[in-house]
Amino acid sequence: MQENFSLKAHNTFGVDAKARYFIEVHSTEELIEALNYSKTDTLPLLFLGGGSNILLTKDFEGLAIKLNLKGIHEDLINDNEVLVTAKAGENWHEFVAFCLEKNYGGLENLSLIPGNVGTSPMQNIGAYGTEIKDTFVSCTVLNLENLQLETFNLEQCRFGYRDSIFKKEGKGKYVILDVAFKLTRKDHHIKTEYGAIQSELEHLEIEKPTIQDISRAVINIRQSKLPDPKEIGNAGSFFKNPTIPLPQFEELKEKFPQIPGYTSGDFVKVPAGWLIEQCGWKGKQIGNVASHKLQALVIINATGNATGKEIFDFSAMIIDSVNEKFGIELEREVNII
């Protein structure tokens, strides 16, 4: 256990906030021991994976627990399917790479998403037409009230767009310890229709892509579009893409004929990046914080010296201006601590 510990290296924004106490745990037993300690002191808790989806707005006056549980386990289901279970502290992309190495299909479109396996169910991570809910089977959690292990299946997780029970009713109640996915061994379902995958495959001169080719294409696209947190502090998309009722979208379309939207039933999902860009934020810097020049949805720690409060205030200004211009209230995707 360390005291007054800087979390700068533990959040991809690179914000220099301190935790009153910090501990790294490598097993469920160590985690329970740390939790028992925090109970005697009634310390607030902060669980840390890769720190790629948090914004620390101030010092954390509690116990930050870095979850470093490692291990991957495989169970063959049949000729074509395998159940792969990974512990919470496994790095997500390394886990995807492990599966690709074994020729297990289903996660390739999610290549290069930062963070850890244990956090993937929190917001049902997704990219390029795939979300973890498509292959997710179950996760083991520790119930923080009674320190008992429980299993959540697909239905119980109530996955939605960047959402799950762990961000709603279950918020702060469970620690995810491992996650199990059902993957294919030979009849892979290749998804090329989303984003720029098809044109990237053409660029790579690949006609019949394998799951490994899809991963390579996704990695190339992501590297060309998104800032690498190792070079410039950020947490990926700062806001969710808002979903608005169809009549509201039609009204906006009259005023802003170029507005993009993806209709699903009576609702339309509007790209938050477009809305932010239309308000003049793309590439704009105020003090230490900026909106990325290639992707307005990504807020960056432009100088490396931004505080969490500065980044939060910058995001509040974006929310206000989008609301003023379009009457749409953006919701933050990043967890504000």
Ligand SMILES: Cc1cc2nc3c(=O)[nH]c(=O)nc-3n(C[C@H](O)[C@H](O)[C@H](O)COP(=O)(O)OP(=O)(O)OC[C@H]3O[C@@H](n4cnc5c(N)ncnc54)[C@H](O)[C@@H]3O)c2cc1C
């Ligand atoms: C450059 C970049 C690109 C990104 N692209 C995408 C993308 O394409 N799609 C996407 O969905 N996301 C994307 N993200 C967001 C991020 O990668 C994911 O949300 C990821 O799952 C966060 O994992 P983490 O381990 O870093 O979480 P952390 O930031 O460590 O934690 C996030 C939240 O979960 C809690 N938590 C962490 N671990 C556990 C656990 N085991 N049990 C319970 N609670 C826990 C934390 O307390 C915190 O509230 C991107 C981020 C970056 C920086």
